[in-house]
Amino acid sequence: MARAEVPDRPPGEVLVMGAGTIGCFVGGSLAAAGVPVTFVGRPRVLQGLAEHGLALSDLEGGMHRLPAASLRLSEQVPVGAMPALVLLCVKSGATAAAAAELAFALPAGTLVLSLQNGISNCAAASRVGPTLQVLPGMVPYNVAEIGPGAFHRGTAGRLAAQDDAALRPWLPVFARAGVPLDLFPDLLPVQWGKLLLNLNNPVNALSGLPLRDELLQRGYRRCFAALIDEALGVLGSAGIAPAQVAAVPAQRLSAVLRLPDWLFRLVAARMLRIDAKARSSMADDLALGRRTEIDALSGEVVRLAQDQDLEAPRNARMFALLEEWPAQPRRWTARQLQDALGL
Ligand SMILES: NC(=O)c1ccc[n+]([C@@H]2O[C@H](COP(=O)([O-])OP(=O)(O)OC[C@H]3O[C@@H](n4cnc5c(N)ncnc54)[C@H](OP(=O)(O)O)[C@@H]3O)[C@@H](O)[C@H]2O)c1
Structure with missing residues (x-):
């Protein structure tokens, strides 16, 4: 298991695909730590973010507020976007459609980390988006939307993902953002x-x-x-x-x-x-x-x-x-x- 050691500059921009509960919490935490993050989501959620900004809280009493004007919000994957990392945060039933949009809009080889429950999302995304480099991830904690633009992490834990050289430069960034990520040689267990x-x-x-x-x-x-x-x-x-x-x-x-x-x-x-x-x-x-x-x-x-x-x-x-x-x-x-x- 590889862990973050030295804080570092973000290797590039992040795109959250599916700005819902997990996407807003993890993506928002990265944005609060200075990472440029684009949130792709539905009008209902984006409207809340555009009106109220993003408020992130957790059970340890942590609190971050991002003003609405600082958020990059989009209903579609922006044409010409070149994120260094995509966080795939849609529910499982929406994986194929989301992956198809990503594969259409983003350069071949774009790194996509699935932060979804279940076992097969990564394979499903790779099937429809074979040009993407999709890795499985796991979110151990519970996050709830407690108001428009407000998300609360109610339990503890560290994010997990399949080890890959492309993800390693992100470890210090995730750690600094308060969403530490551990890498495992085999994420299946x-x-x-x-x-x-x-x-x-x-x-x-x-x-x-x-x-x-x-x-x-x-x-x-x-x-x-x-x-x-x-x-x-x-x-x-x-x-x-x-x-x-x-x-x-x-x-x-x-x-x-x-x-x-x-x-x-x-x-x-x-x-x-x-x-x-x-x-x-x-x-x-x-x-x-x-x-x-x-x-x-x-x-x-x-x-x-x-x-x-x-x-x-x-x-x-x-x-x-x-x-x-x-x-x-x-x-x-x-x-x-x-x-x-x-x-
Ligand atoms: N919430 C948790 O505490 C938690 C914890 C661990 C793991 N997870 C896992 O994380 C994943 C995401 O869960 P969540 O609770 O964050 O779900 P969520 O709140 O429903 O967020 C997903 C958002 O993505 C939107 N979306 C779907 N397809 C899209 C597309 N093509 N373009 C833009 N936006 C799109 C959804 O809109 P629609 O509703 O219109 O589809 C929804 O607003 C799930 O696999 C879940 O099991 C969740």
């Missing part, structure tokens, strides 16, 4: 480690509850644990050892999740230190009628199982429930969800 944690997202979305309230019900935690266990079985068969991304290894997390509520409150006090209103962004996607990233979560588990002539019925069921939700929106109790997963 790290991506799977993160994916296991994200298997709570569909449980949370279907519960209709804030994260904390959902995690305080053993029935929902048993669903989350069952999805993790199934994924661990599939990963074991595929010879992939997921990296530890949370405070405890996934196997231990699964055991902790199954504890009775009173004991879970004691053992997982740190995990429960969540804003009382915080929800998974998948819950927001359902509420707003947007396509969820279930294909990049449970969908990946199901595909990895199929690759080995195995099945992952619980993740497949979760996938189906999320896909069916827009036609039959409803809030699932913990008992109903356990029944649906055969628990």
Whole structure:
């Protein structure tokens, strides 16, 4: 794992493709550290930035404000742009379209770092944008949009990416900007480690509850644990050892999740230190009628199982429930969800 050592000048300009929650937070942090950053995004978000500027806060009490006039905002990848680094920050379902735009507008060989959840975004972007140099990345923390142009990092962690010589000059820049980035020779175990944690997202979305309230019900935690266990079985068969991304290894997390509520409150006090209103962004996607990233979560588990002539019925069921939700929106109790997963 390579780490930043000496602060340095940015190797060039950055373009954020998909100025949403992660794009504004990571790109905004770089901009606050003096990196020239262009934010490519949708009118709704850009309008907020143009009116209010960018305000970045974090759980350690850090705060940056960038005045609106200092922000470079664009609804499209600007013609003639030559960024040294693109941060690909769209949701998984928008990857192909975003990569096509990038490949059309940017010079061959442009470095693109995917800061997306899931396993296959990098491959999907490379398929439609073969001229781009796309590397996988992983964001371990949670960022929420708390107002127009205001983004808050609510948990801790360091960004991770696949090691590549082209990324190394950026390490001191990311470190100085307060978004430290570590490089790994193989990011796949790290991506799977993160994916296991994200298997709570569909449980949370279907519960209709804030994260904390959902995690305080053993029935929902048993669903989350069952999805993790199934994924661990599939990963074991595929010879992939997921990296530890949370405070405890996934196997231990699964055991902790199954504890009775009173004991879970004691053992997982740190995990429960969540804003009382915080929800998974998948819950927001359902509420707003947007396509969820279930294909990049449970969908990946199901595909990895199929690759080995195995099945992952619980993740497949979760996938189906999320896909069916827009036609039959409803809030699932913990008992109903356990029944649906055969628990
Ligand atoms: N938020 C977190 O805490 C967090 C943490 C770790 C990882 N992640 C991952 O990071 C990725 C981004 O998540 P997010 O929460 O930042 O999503 P987000 O808030 O929805 O931001 C993505 C933004 O990009 C826009 N967009 C999509 N295609 C575009 C295009 N072609 N040109 C310009 N803008 C485009 C989207 O608009 P539309 O809505 O119109 O498509 C949206 O405004 C996801 O893979 C997510 O799983 C998120």
